[in-house]
Amino acid sequence: MLITEKQSLIGQLKKDLLLWQGVGQKSTDTLPMGLGPLEEAFPNGIFPRGAIHEFVSFDRIGGAVSCGFIAGLLGKLMRNGGICIWISCFHTLFPTAVKSFGVEPENIIFVRMVREKDVLWAMEEALKCGGVAAVLAETHQLDFVQSRRLQLAVEKSGVTGFILQHNPKLLGATACAARWKISSMPSQLEDGLPGIGYPSWDVELLKVRNGNPGRWQMTWAAGDFEPVAKVRSVAEEWRKSYANQGMA
Template sequence: MTLGQAETRTNHEQKERKTVDKRALIADLKERIAGGEPGNAGLPGAISLGTGIDEALPDGGLRKGALHEIAASAYRDMGAATGFLAALAVCAMKDSSRPVLWCEAWRPPFDMGRLHGPGIAAFGLDPARLLLAAPPGDSDCLWVMEEALRSRAFAFVAGEVDGRSSALSLAATRRLQLAAEETQTPVLLFTGHAKGSASVAVTRWHVAGAESRNILYADEMERLPGCPRWDISLARCRGGQPGRWRVEWNAQERVLSRVSPVKEGETKPAPAKARAAGDDIVFLRQTA
């Protein structure tokens, strides 16, 4: 074999290796797009919200790589909306070992205190996997959320921004949507009790508190509330259908299920863990 033939053969082998490398790179990129990251390949691209709700959503659940907006139906429902957002965070964490980022705001309408560790733990959200951020303003909050998404370090990103804020523009929410699509990470905007905010959110939810079934403890007259319930309305869904449901959150099983309204005098037996815990009540937020 002459020197020229050897060089030609070497060049040919190098081209073949480059072709193989490109094919491997393309396959890897397809895996990332489908699953968010190689370790998540094969996982469903949506978060299940329970039978009867998933069917109304085009992806068979809450789309992971998308921006979703949550608003309280009224100011009195701010706590209920916080609970629903926390439940979605728990559901999103089932398929990932990564932490959750929650950007808090203490300005109106979010003047209900900070997230309370014991409360969110009782709700099913592990405080050890929750990273809290306190951006000084709404624009800062949106920037932190976008950077968190692009870092691919979180299973779920949430932020509290007043729906009436000038920072909440179509351009800003479009950046969040693009970052969510790129990383296949769900991002939620909690807009307080404002209506009609300017955003490109794939879904928009209105949340109101609902009456839960009572749990009977040793004293039957206590009639303490059972699992949290909410009336949720899907006001907007790109490619899906609006709807309204009453749902219940089971923190022990980490399941969101559709339920019927409470009937007069309806009760529920106390679970063993709840009975042993006594009548102490913990809150999702704490003002002092």
């Protein structure tokens, strides 16, 4: 047997194993999320949809930048007019702000719970609705049993779930497909021009089921995710071109 045939067989076996473990993607869910090299960290190089993604933050800034990054992901999931259900006990999100990440605020159903212990129950019920694109819940704690119930729900409906844990007291094992930690970075200026610039994040995948944890620097430029290095390279080329024109 040729080496290429062996490699092909091994690759197919890996895909079969992922399917048997419930990690496989439906044919309609294999479109890339535009995360570039970050996306290669996931099984088969595809962002897991129909799974639960856990985000952790330890201060107000971490919570805010996590919401921004998640909004970018929601923009991809909702690009065909999909609906998102956002469940929380807090009142911290400015709905209009998510529009800059490609999300129409009127396509988000905000559910405000009085008691935090009801947030994950509401999320589980929302995840059972196959007609929504995503469900996001904000809470302070998530345990394995709760995460397993949520994962079972998305395996039936195919809905993608996001949990944002604010100041968790203990980070134990969960059944989530990935655990993310998003930190703020200085914004990247557009082509070297003055101003606020593009929002940027230091993205850590702390855990990835059947994948490879890692760390990346990402920015939201011109309505899409881009590696920070690429944006800096474009800005540097623009500055050099401008300088050369001035010398001509």
